[in-house]
Amino acid sequence: MASSPITDVAIIGCGLSGLCVALVLRSYSIPCTIYEKRSTHRQGGSISLFPNSLRILDSLGVYQTIRAHGFPLSTSIIKDESFQTIRTVQVCDEARYGYPLLRIARDAILDVLVAAARERGVEIYFDHRFVSIVPSADDAPPSEPITLTFTNAAPRSAALVVGADGLRSRVRSVTPSFKSADPQYVGQALIAWSVPYAQLRYPVPLSEVPLGMAMIVRRGMVLFVPDDPSGKSVRVAVQLALTHREFLAWKTLGGQRDKLLDILRNGGEQGEKAADWEWPDLVASAIEIAEKDHDSIPIFLWPYFTIPTMETWVAKTDKAVLLGDAAHVFPPTGAQGAGMAIEDAHGLGMALAEAMTGTTDISLALAQWQSWRRQRVQQVTEFSSQVNKSRVALASSGQDRGKAPAEQGFRDDMDWLYGWRSAEQWSLWKQQQEDKS
Ligand SMILES: Cc1cc2nc3c(=O)[nH]c(=O)nc-3n(C[C@H](O)[C@H](O)[C@H](O)COP(=O)(O)OP(=O)(O)OC[C@H]3O[C@@H](n4cnc5c(N)ncnc54)[C@H](O)[C@@H]3O)c2cc1C
Numbered sequence: 001m002a003s004s005p006i007t008d009v010a011i012i013g014c015g016l017s018g019l020c021v022a023l024v025l026r027s028y029s030i031p032c033t034i035y036e037k038r039s040t041h042r043q044g045g046s047i048s049l050f051p052n053s054l055r056i057l058d059s060l061g062v063y064q065t066i067r068a069h070g071f072p073l074s075t076s077i078i079k080d081e082s083f084q085t086i087r088t089v090q091v092c093d094e095a096r097y098g099y100p101l102l103r104i105a106r107d108a109i110l111d112v113l114v115a116a117a118r119e120r121g122v123e124i125y126f127d128h129r130f131v132s133i134v135p136s137a138d139d140a141p142p143s144e145p146i147t148l149t150f151t152n153a154a155p156r157s158a159a160l161v162v163g164a165d166g167l168r169s170r171v172r173s174v175t176p177s178f179k180s181a182d183p184q185y186v187g188q189a190l191i192a193w194s195v196p197y198a199q200l201r202y203p204v205p206l207s208e209v210p211l212g213m214a215m216i217v218r219r220g221m222v223l224f225v226p227d228d229p230s231g232k233s234v235r236v237a238v239q240l241a242l243t244h245r246e247f248l249a250w251k252t253l254g255g256q257r258d259k260l261l262d263i264l265r266n267g268g269e270q271g272e273k274a275a276d277w278e279w280p281d282l283v284a285s286a287i288e289i290a291e292k293d294h295d296s297i298p299i300f301l302w303p304y305f306t307i308p309t310m311e312t313w314v315a316k317t318d319k320a321v322l323l324g325d326a327a328h329v330f331p332p333t334g335a336q337g338a339g340m341a342i343e344d345a346h347g348l349g350m351a352l353a354e355a356m357t358g359t360t361d362i363s364l365a366l367a368q369w370q371s372w373r374r375q376r377v378q379q380v381t382e383f384s385s386q387v388n389k390s391r392v393a394l395a396s397s398g399q400d401r402g403k404a405p406a407e408q409g410f411r412d413d414m415d416w417l418y419g420w421r422s423a424e425q426w427s428l429w430k431q432q433q434e435d436k437s
Contacts (some may be wrong), residue, residue, distance in 0.1 A: 008033065010158035011351070012130045012171050014041045017324030017341035019113035023060045024349025026120040031355055032222045034159070035150065037129035037165075041114050045300055046227040048073075049109075050092060050191040051099035052209065053339040056346045059101070059423070065112045070104030071226040077210040077265045081217050081280045082388030083203045091212075103212075103225050103235075125420045128153045130170050133161060136369040137175045137320035138257065148317050159385060160362075161320045162348070164341075167305055168247075169326035171177055177316045183305040183329070185244050187221070188301045190332070191260055192237040194227055200234070201285035219267045222283050236286040240268055242303065259293055261299070264324050302331055313373075314366045321366060323348055326376050334384025336417075340377060346422045347373055372429045376420075383417065 009025055011018045014036035025032045049057075049070075057063045072093060078087045083389040092101035119122065131153040133140070140146045145157040163171025173180040202209045211231050213224045220239045227235040240263070245253065253259060263269055264287050267277060279287070290297050306329045324341030351369035355362040 007031065007145075008157075009160050010035060010156060011162045011164055012148075012323075013100075013163070013165035013261045013326075014038075014110075014114070014124055014126070015043070015166060015324065015341070016109065016113070016338050017163060017345045019110065019117055019381070020056070020060070020342050020345035021118050021164060021323065021349050021369055022122045023062075023113065023120065023173065024346050025059070026117070026122055028349065028356065030349075030351035030352060030423055031185060032122060032235075033156070034117070034124045035128040035130055035156070036124065036126050039126050041110045041124075041126075043080050043110065044107065044298070045337050046103060046105045046194075046301070047109075047224075048334070049102045049104065049333040049342075050096035050339055051094075051101075051418040053079045053342040054095075054099040054102060054174055055420070056342050056422055057368040058336075058384045059346075060116070062112050062116050062374050063099075066104065066109055067102060068314075069108035069112070069229060070102040071211075071242050072100035073103055073212045073225070074100065074215060075210070076212045076225075079213055081214075081215065083213045083280070083282070086216065090416075092418060098426070099418075103227055104398050118170045122402075125153070130165065132174050133171075133320065137161065137171075137315040137317055138177050142317060147343065151273055160318070160352075160413050163320060163322040163326045164324055164345070165259045166325045167307070167329060169322060171320055172310075172326055174323055175320050176317050178310060178313060178320075178322065178365070185308055186331075187244070187306045188239055188332075189242045190237050190304070191264060192235055192302070193286075193297050193299045194233050195286050196224070197234040198230050199289055200224075200283050203281065215283070217280065217283070218277065224282075224286075232416060233259060238264060238283070242269060250301070250303050252272070257294070257299055260301060273418075279395065306331075308414060309415055312370070318363050324434060328381070330381060331387075333387040334380060336380050336384060343376065343420065343422060344373055347426060349421055349424065352424055368433070372426065380417065 009030060009032040011032055014034050015390050018034055022034055028367045037339050054063055057066055072094065073091060076089045076091050077085055078089060080086055085402050094100040114124065131149045131151055133282070134147040134149060137146065145159055146161065147155050147157050148161060151156045159269055161167050161171060165171055167183050172178045198206060215222045220241065223237040225235050227233055267279060290299060310327060313327045316320070323344035325337060327344065329336045330340060351365040354360040355365040
């Protein structure tokens with residue numbers, strides 16, 4: 001299909017994927033604008049980033065600033081309810097990959113990315129809730145710009161729209177060729193809050209407490225991970241099986257602190273605590289701190305959703321493209337959702353730059369980007385599912401925990417995941433395709 005020059009790229013969503021694609025596009029002097037429905041880029045919560053995505057952030061000139069806000073982890077200790085170590089997991093070898101596993105508040109990364117994007121000439125419009133593309137991205141004439149409409153702002157035109165608008169992507173739902181399906185709840189949710197590390201009741205002296213722990217309990221898993229550079233604050237995240245709700249009901253529950261505390265106290269939604277069950281004292285102490293510090297400790301709720309595998313991430317006129325959570329959602333166990341969003345964004349920026357400079361037609365550039373990214377996304381999805389299975393086996397293996405399957409991949413050679421060099425892999429992949437044809 002003949003294509004128009006990329007004069008302006010509209011990016012819907014000021015999350016990790018939207019900001020990263022903007023930075024890559026600006027590094028090739030491609031004009032782009034971000035539209036965000038909320039009045040701020042801040043989202044709350046904390047995440048783990050691994051060398052594959054940190055290397056990309058380094059190439060964008062923002063890694064050193066981001067690292068200063070995070071806490072590097074090399075091992076994670078898996079404990080049982082009585083604080084016995086089940087396993088020590090080497091999560092990432094900084095000496096080997098040049099980057100650590102970085103635990104970091106999501107807002108700290110977003111703050112750095114927003115500042116860098118503005119410095120490099122990206123305009124960011126908040127309070128711009130994207131509604132539609134006129135004409136639809138499936139019907140737009142190739143040589144003409146499309147118009148984007150917003151609920152609360154004037155329409156804007158662009159040559160191409162990038163849907164970096166997350167799990168419930170509107171770009172996905174208004175473009176028929178994406179055949180959008182509603183996100184599905186997968187039966188598990190995470191309730192998380194931060195507490196001062198030293199205030200928890202550990203069953204051993206503080207000097208013997210590891211930074212970075214997962215405690216396997218009868219009702220699920222509880223994570224204790226540092227979430228500030230000093231390691232003095234620890235993020236407690238309780239993963240529980242909660243009942244299915246409609247989207248708005250999840251939103252309501254997320255704002256009901258007392259109900260979340262009830263769920264935490266009871267270890268689920270059964271109304272009252274089962275007579276034969278109680279939290280290990282360490283977890284109970286974390287809940288008590290959240291109960292006491294009502295005003296200063298926010299509690300976050302994240303139900304886990306997935307979307308069915310999509311047939312395409314590129315609209316048939318090449319006028320709209322999806323990336324990050326708008327295109328695929330990962331099981332939380334691999335902690336690679338943000339990593340894949342950053343990888344997608346970097347690859348898309350490189351592909352669009354090639355189309356911009358005329359080395360590749362835009363249809364070909366987008367088709368190549370998609371094939372390349374699909375292979376990688378598939379591989380990482382399989383890895384995340386494997387980690388999930390081994391955790392379930394570990395939780396249910398009772399006395400035989402020591403014999404439960406190891407966390408595949410975390411233990412073995414991880415070069416394929418952490419050693420990823422996006423620009424080199426992209427050139428190599430294209431070369432291999434050329435050799436095959
Ligand atoms: C509990 C939890 C823990 C996680 N932990 C990790 C982890 O440790 N490591 C990891 O790699 N990943 C983790 N992830 C996954 C990771 O957070 C996501 O994969 C990543 O944030 C996706 O980024 P994104 O930019 O694609 O989407 P988002 O971060 O969802 O950003 C989308 C943006 O688009 C905006 N938007 C939506 N609709 C519109 C509209 N109509 N108009 C304008 N703007 C719109 C939204 O407001 C938002 O700002 C975790 C996820 C969860 C839920």
